[in-house]
Amino acid sequence: MAAVATAALFGLSYLQVVLIAVLLVLVAAVVASSLRQNTPSLPPGPWGFPVVGIFPALGSRPHHAFSRMAEKYGDVFRVKFGSRTVIILNGIDMVKDAFVKQSACFAGRPALYSFKQVKNGITFKTYSPSWVARKKVTVGALKGFVNGRVGALTASAETMITEEAQELARVFLSKSGQPSNPEEYAHTAVANVVCALCFGKRYEHGDQEFRQLLRNTEKFRQAIGAGNPADFMPWLRFFPNKNMKLFKEAMESSTQLFDKHINAHLQTYDPSVIRDIADALIYNMRENKEAGLTDEFVLECVIDIFGAGQDTTSQMLHWAFLYMLVFPDVQARVQREIDGVVGRERAPTLADEASLPYTVAVIQEIVRHTGVVPMSIPHLTTKDTQLHGYTLPKDTIVFANLFSVGHDRRIWGDPSSFRPERFLDPSGTTLDPAAVEKNLPFSAGKRRCPGEHLAKQEMFLFFSILLQQCSFERVNGTASPTLEGTFGLVMRPQPYSMIVRPR
Numbered sequence: 001m002a003a004v005a006t007a008a009l010f011g012l013s014y015l016q017v018v019l020i021a022v023l024l025v026l027v028a029a030v031v032a033s034s035l036r037q038n039t040p041s042l043p044p045g046p047w048g049f050p051v052v053g054i055f056p057a058l059g060s061r062p063h064h065a066f067s068r069m070a071e072k073y074g075d076v077f078r079v080k081f082g083s084r085t086v087i088i089l090n091g092i093d094m095v096k097d098a099f100v101k102q103s104a105c106f107a108g109r110p111a112l113y114s115f116k117q118v119k120n121g122i123t124f125k126t127y128s129p130s131w132v133a134r135k136k137v138t139v140g141a142l143k144g145f146v147n148g149r150v151g152a153l154t155a156s157a158e159t160m161i162t163e164e165a166q167e168l169a170r171v172f173l174s175k176s177g178q179p180s181n182p183e184e185y186a187h188t189a190v191a192n193v194v195c196a197l198c199f200g201k202r203y204e205h206g207d208q209e210f211r212q213l214l215r216n217t218e219k220f221r222q223a224i225g226a227g228n229p230a231d232f233m234p235w236l237r238f239f240p241n242k243n244m245k246l247f248k249e250a251m252e253s254s255t256q257l258f259d260k261h262i263n264a265h266l267q268t269y270d271p272s273v274i275r276d277i278a279d280a281l282i283y284n285m286r287e288n289k290e291a292g293l294t295d296e297f298v299l300e301c302v303i304d305i306f307g308a309g310q311d312t313t314s315q316m317l318h319w320a321f322l323y324m325l326v327f328p329d330v331q332a333r334v335q336r337e338i339d340g341v342v343g344r345e346r347a348p349t350l351a352d353e354a355s356l357p358y359t360v361a362v363i364q365e366i367v368r369h370t371g372v373v374p375m376s377i378p379h380l381t382t383k384d385t386q387l388h389g390y391t392l393p394k395d396t397i398v399f400a401n402l403f404s405v406g407h408d409r410r411i412w413g414d415p416s417s418f419r420p421e422r423f424l425d426p427s428g429t430t431l432d433p434a435a436v437e438k439n440l441p442f443s444a445g446k447r448r449c450p451g452e453h454l455a456k457q458e459m460f461l462f463f464s465i466l467l468q469q470c471s472f473e474r475v476n477g478t479a480s481p482t483l484e485g486t487f488g489l490v491m492r493p494q495p496y497s498m499i500v501r502p503r
């Protein structure tokens, strides 16, 4: 009554009073939120819009936007993703100070809405004694299988990758002289390597089950490739979400498919004959009884390895062809090096890697220049944590801008130039390990990618075997394709066509 009386006094209607009251509440909420954002213990950062936070300011290249913000606010700053405060780390020192020097404090994973939909062994699970056991078994199985150090192997990872690289060269050369988009071929070849490595199955290109797997990967990419807004704006979950529907369908379909193969492995497992990564996982899991893992873990872990290991490596290959089209001189120099060291009579092997420093430097430079997994996977602080004088409360989401590590002017001088020589010593004849250490494409600390060793073997064998046999050229009369990728969990080249010719 008092409000109505006051309103009458100022000549306002009842409706106007209500509107003013609502407006005041909104203003108070924004002020309170901005005061919270400026809590002295948190690092500085830009203002976010109410409700949506920083999203509208990020554009189509968030990794570039964050790198620019780092120039203004420093290597650690905070932003709002929807209603959540998120910390962004930039540059190698900041990422290592957090992920390596305080590894356990930054090893959590947020329980994001989309992560909860994924059946997985380690990637989306948060830090806990059970996660530590899972990661130990996974790393042991991957390293053991790739290095031939787990039981008696029936085939080596190197043989499986080499066969697939030879097959890809055959497919490319069968289309010699015709323009083609290499994405699907790279995707098929790498998916086949991962399936062969994980459960010993190689598919023919037209196989129905295999096409289904590839379709599922495409759905995953569409659904969470560039992030799912509903993860940070929970109210969006009440609206129909086509991407989440696709995502769940793909998850169910892949789980069914892998389940069949993993069950067969569990039934026929023999510790004296290790056929593939699934066997290596069973072996390691049973050796590490204290980890307390059940057979279900083998399926969860294979789903993880397939998901994490396929799109990353196949997009790297997809990028590699593109760089060879755009930089024909680099391509010619790689081919000269391979001809001089390996010749044309036999395929390059991992034993040749140390004698092919320029080839390895080119792969390193492609990985650096593309910033292949630009924002890593979100971490979570596991307790209140100090970083460079700031206090990050427990359960704060932290992203590492890995793109900024490979594009830090203070380290690389001219990061935008594509210059493989930066990975060679001054004589230009030996790989410079110190330069390699300055990039972190596989992240760092407890969450570091367990597939790094395998991914490097795949990239070296595919790249060197293909360049030994094929030349990659631009389609006559077309402009040089762009090196500007499409942002996502994994950076992807924009569609392009190339012509392959036999050498």
Ligand code: HEM
Pocket: 122, 123, 124, 135, 142, 304, 305, 306, 308, 309, 310, 312, 313, 316, 372, 373, 376, 377, 378, 402, 441, 442, 443, 444, 446, 447, 448, 449, 450, 451, 452, 454, 455
């Ligand atoms: C070029 C290839 C690859 C790149 C650039 C890459 C990069 C990464 C990055 C940046 C992360 C996130 C680390 C973090 O959270 O800080 C990651 C995680 C992971 N990667 Fe890779 N990866 C590649 C290939 C592979 C392969 C071949 C496999 C499996 C065989 C694999 C398995 C995994 C798994 C399981 C995780 C989750 C680790 C965890 O949560 O502890 N990756 N990878």
